[in-house]
Amino acid sequence: xxxxxxxxxxxxAEVDLAKPLCKFIQQSYPGGDAQAEHxxxxxxxxxxxxxxxxxxxxxxESALETLLRYYDQLCSIEPKFPFSENQVCVTxxxxxxxxxxxxxxxSAKLALASLGYEKTCVLFNCGALASQIAAEQNLDNDEGLxxxxxxxxxxxxxxxxxKDTVLSALNREPTVDISPxxxxxxxxxxxxxxxxxxxxxxxxxxxxxxxxxxxxNQAADYYGDAYKQCQYKDTLPKEVFPVLAAKxxxxxxxxEYHQSILAKQQKKFGEEIGxxxxxxxxxxxxxSRYDEYINVKDLVDKINxxxxxxxxxxxxxxxxxxxxLKDLESIGKASLVKSTPVVVxxxxxxTDLFEKMVPLQVQQSVSVYNQRKADxxxxxxxxxxxxxxxANGVLASLNLPAAIEDVSGDTVPQSILTKSKSVIEQGGxxxxxxxxxxxxxxxxxxxxxxxxxxxxxxxxxxxxNDLRTKFKERWQRTPSNDLYKPLRAEGxxxxxxxxxAVQADGxxxxxxxxxxxxxxxxxxxxxxxxxxxxSANPAKTLQGSEVVNVLRTLLANLDEVKKEREQLENDLxxxxxxxxxxxxxxLAQDGAINEEAISVTELDRIYGSYTQKVQESxxxxxxxxxxxQNAHQDFSxxxxxxxxxxxxxxxxxxxxxxxDNFVELVANLKEGTKFYNELTELLLKFQNKCSDIVFAxxxxxxxxxxxxxxxxxxxxxxxxxxxxxxxxxxxGGSKPAAxxxxxxxxxxxxxxxxxxxxxxxxxxxxxxxxxSTSAPSGTAPAPAAAPAAPxxxxxxxxxxxxxxxxxxGPPYPTYxxxxxxxxxxxxxxxxxxxxxxxxxPYAPSPVYQNPGQAxxxxxxxxxxxxxxxxxxxxx
Numbered sequence: 042x043x044x045x046x047x048x049x050x051x052x053x054a055e056v057d058l059a060k061p062l063c064k065f066i067q068q069s070y071p072g073g074d075a076q077a078e079h080x081x082x083x084x085x086x087x088x089x090x091x092x093x094x095x096x097x098x099x100x101x102e103s104a105l106e107t108l109l110r111y112y113d114q115l116c117s118i119e120p121k122f123p124f125s126e127n128q129v130c131v132t133x134x135x136x137x138x139x140x141x142x143x144x145x146x147x148s149a150k151l152a153l154a155s156l157g158y159e160k161t162c163v164l165f166n167c168g169a170l171a172s173q174i175a176a177e178q179n180l181d182n183d184e185g186l187x188x189x190x191x192x193x194x195x196x197x198x199x200x201x202x203x204k205d206t207v208l209s210a211l212n213r214e215p216t217v218d219i220s221p222x223x224x225x226x227x228x229x230x231x232x233x234x235x236x237x238x239x240x241x242x243x244x245x246x247x248x249x250x251x252x253x254x255x256x257x258n259q260a261a262d263y264y265g266d267a268y269k270q271c272q273y274k275d276t277l278p279k280e281v282f283p284v285l286a287a288k289x290x291x292x293x294x295x296x297e298y299h300q301s302i303l304a305k306q307q308k309k310f311g312e313e314i315g316x317x318x319x320x321x322x323x324x325x326x327x328x329s330r331y332d333e334y335i336n337v338k339d340l341v342d343k344i345n346x347x348x349x350x351x352x353x354x355x356x357x358x359x360x361x362x363x364x365x366l367k368d369l370e371s372i373g374k375a376s377l378v379k380s381t382p383v384v385v386x387x388x389x390x391x392t393d394l395f396e397k398m399v400p401l402q403v404q405q406s407v408s409v410y411n412q413r414k415a416d417x418x419x420x421x422x423x424x425x426x427x428x429x430x431x432a433n434g435v436l437a438s439l440n441l442p443a444a445i446e447d448v449s450g451d452t453v454p455q456s457i458l459t460k461s462k463s464v465i466e467q468g469g470x471x472x473x474x475x476x477x478x479x480x481x482x483x484x485x486x487x488x489x490x491x492x493x494x495x496x497x498x499x500x501x502x503x504x505x506n507d508l509r510t511k512f513k514e515r516w517q518r519t520p521s522n523d524l525y526k527p528l529r530a531e532g533x534x535x536x537x538x539x540x541x542a543v544q545a546d547g548x549x550x551x552x553x554x555x556x557x558x559x560x561x562x563x564x565x566x567x568x569x570x571x572x573x574x575x576s577a578n579p580a581k582t583l584q585g586s587e588v589v590n591v592l593r594t595l596l597a598n599l600d601e602v603k604k605e606r607e608q609l610e611n612d613l614x615x616x617x618x619x620x621x622x623x624x625x626x627x628l629a630q631d632g633a634i635n636e637e638a639i640s641v642t643e644l645d646r647i648y649g650s651y652t653q654k655v656q657e658s659x660x661x662x663x664x665x666x667x668x669x670q671n672a673h674q675d676f677s678x679x680x681x682x683x684x685x686x687x688x689x690x691x692x693x694x695x696x697x698x699x700x701d702n703f704v705e706l707v708a709n710l711k712e713g714t715k716f717y718n719e720l721t722e723l724l725l726k727f728q729n730k731c732s733d734i735v736f737a738x739x740x741x742x743x744x745x746x747x748x749x750x751x752x753x754x755x756x757x758x759x760x761x762x763x764x765x766x767x768x769x770x771x772x773g774g775s776k777p778a779a780x781x782x783x784x785x786x787x788x789x790x791x792x793x794x795x796x797x798x799x800x801x802x803x804x805x806x807x808x809x810x811x812x813s814t815s816a817p818s819g820t821a822p823a824p825a826a827a828p829a830a831p832x833x834x835x836x837x838x839x840x841x842x843x844x845x846x847x848x849x850g851p852p853y854p855t856y857x858x859x860x861x862x863x864x865x866x867x868x869x870x871x872x873x874x875x876x877x878x879x880x881x882p883y884a885p886s887p888v889y890q891n892p893g894q895a896x897x898x899x900x901x902x903x904x905x906x907x908x909x910x911x912x913x914x915x916x
Contacts, residue, residue, distance in 0.1 A: 157210030
């Protein structure tokens with residue numbers, strides 16, 4: 042009687058998880074031991090999937106453990122890898138567990154680039170395999186009963202979890218097997234079977250009949266609810282419905298049987314008989330309707346024996362009134378089962394392969410923090426560099442320190458010689474020319490990479506739009522236009538960056554062209570440089586004066602500020618603090634990360650002192666420059682002035698400005714080169730993302746096209762064409778034929794060939810009619826029909842036989858393997874009336890009659906020894 046329902050496993054297509062995961066790891070994590078370890082974990086995950094889904098699974102605990110470990114691993118990597126169509130794109134393809142498919146169309150399947158879809162299907166297989174393991178248990182011992190109840194409750198919980206989460210996990214219509222209605226019904230079926238197991242255990246342990254009756258009644262209630270849910274839905278295999286209906290009746294019959302025993306113990310003999318009668322009716326219904334699914338012979342015999350004994354005792358002894366079924370008190374219910382909730386990890390042997398990899402939310406928070414930190418550091422460094430450039434500009438405009446170093450008036454000041462030597466050591470003007478020459482090549486390379494990436498997206502999107510226009514609503518996948526919006530936004534951002542870079546390059550070239558000659562002069566040897574500077578002696582009388590000493594002291598203090606600033610910049614760049622632990626702690630405590638609050642607090646704690654030092658440096662420089670300008674005014678008043686000295690001072694100023702511009706140009710050009718090289722790496726990653734998603738979309742497109750072709754192949758190729766009236770009407774013209782095609786005579790296998798039945802004689806004349814009345818009793822009477830119309834064969838048969846679907850002549854004897862009727866075309870020029878039928882020794886063959894034409898009638902032959910035999914159609 043214990044016929045339990047188990048669920049078929051879904052079949053998955055093979056997927057290589059290692060390659061896309063390793064690519065993401067290599068892009069997101071720096072090289073080293075950690076990256077290699079994460080890649081090895083990705084390969085282990087791919088092997089685990091093959092073990093769990095790539096082979097047939099035994100109905101054993103070890104196979105279920107493998108599935109559970111894979112499900113747990115999917116849950117652990119979900120917050121660590123951005124599985125989506127435009128990031129880590131892995132397309133998972135699963136077949137419908139209940140769809141048998143067709144000869145040409147194949148079975149229904151769904152392919153999605155969604156980790157939630159993979160988790161849902163794996164959990165479905167966990168529940169299905171648990172149901173199969175439970176169905177294989179030996180229910181004759183306690184261990185088997187406990188294992189079956191545990192697995193059924195786990196399967197119920199797994200299906201219930203899918204019902205609650207499948208729509209949000211897929212964001213589209215799922216296949217029928219994992220739809221909320223289907224898995225909800227499966228969850229209830231598993232719960233009913235778990236309740237039945239507890240009923241069996243209670244029966245085996247000989248518990249009180251009142252408790253057993255309540256357990257059975259609750260199981261019957263579960264089975265009834267499950268049957269109602271799927272009664273009008275074609276979602277589960279058809280053999281499930283009769284099993285559910287039978288189990289509902291069986292459990293209800295068991296409840297009535299055990300409640301009848303309780304009634305007997307309470308001396309309620311009429312109630313005992315009424316409940317036994319109801320139980321007998323229930324099992325009788327099962328035996329008559331569902332006997333091929335469940336055998337209830339033992340239960341029927343047990344109930345009938347109890348009913349017979351109860352009736353006998355009541356008739357002879359108690360004479361208690363048997364109440365109607367509607368008057369019986371309802372049996373209580375006792376549920377001992379509940380769906381096991383899905384709490385990760387499900388496996389007791391689970392170990393996280395990516396334990397050392399931080400969750401994606403933490404990665405994103407760290408990334409945003411690093412951006413905040415970079416903005417802060419860059420802002421402080423920019424402030425200091427801007428202040429340094431301002432100081433250099435002020436000193437150059439005042440011709441300091443060259444003005445106070447120019448003692449002889451005919452030699453190059455020491456500060457100018459130092460600057461010239463520094464420029465020559467850095468490669469001079471050749472370095473600037475080479476850096477400027479390299480920029481267009483780097484820019485062009487980045488433009489080509491970006492254009493190629495966007496071209497891939499454009500081509501795939503155009504193909505998707507064409508197919509969507511062609512198949513319309515059949516083309517059910519995310520439009521490329523919507524899917525590529527983040528990538529196109531990223532591409533537009535790169536376009537803006539390149540445009541700004543082009544503008545910056547133009548500004549650098551303009552400044553270089555305006556100072557190129559002076560920088561070239563600064564690169565010449567000392568003798569040529571001295572010859573290019575006009576001779577004069579403007580400050581000879583001021584050497585050793587207090588004004589010059591004040592200026593030198595102020596310039597020395599300004600140089601000290603610049604050196605401190607350089608050290609402060611290096612310190613700012615070297616500060617490093619790992620925020621991963623902070624974000625992990627916040628995620629563990631609160632379940633979420635308030636990145637802004639945590640980042641701002643930590644940045645203020647780490648960089649607060651540096652920000653204060655930068656502000657102090659700027660304030661100190663401002664005071665020094667003010668004092669230098671005041672001292673220089675006093676110096677200018679005391680200095681001898683003439684045309685030669687003014688011209689010499691102007692040249693020295695230009696040389697100082699050229700040095701500052703050279704340093705800034707080289708820094709800008711090197712920074713631009715570094716920027717373009719780093720941008721190339723980013724664009725290559727962007728190109729890889731575009732090519733990966735385009736490849737995934739192409740694979741998905743091919744799968745969808747294949748599915749569409751299969752679905753089209755399953756559809757009828759053309760509507761049925763109605764036949765003309767003359768082909769659908771019988772010979773009489775008033776009754777449509779049963780079939781539009783001629784029905785061949787049935788084969789008779791293994792029987793002795795019988796002689797052909799003869800048709801009845803037609804009515805030829807009154808004399809013939811009178812002579813036929815004197816025929817022996819075995820001859821059938823002639824039908825009252827017009828002579829021109831041939832009689833219907835069935836009208837002359839004395840036996841009540843079914844008329845054939847078309848008019849037939851004398852059929853040929855049938856032999857094994859050969860049809861009894863063979864239709865041949867009528868030859869040209871044939872006239873069946875050209876011979877005298879009545880003089881032929883045998884009836885003419887109906888071989889040449891048209892389809893649907895009645896056989897030609899034949900009279901009783903003269904001299905025939907036996908009476909005419911009636912016509913019996915062959916069966």
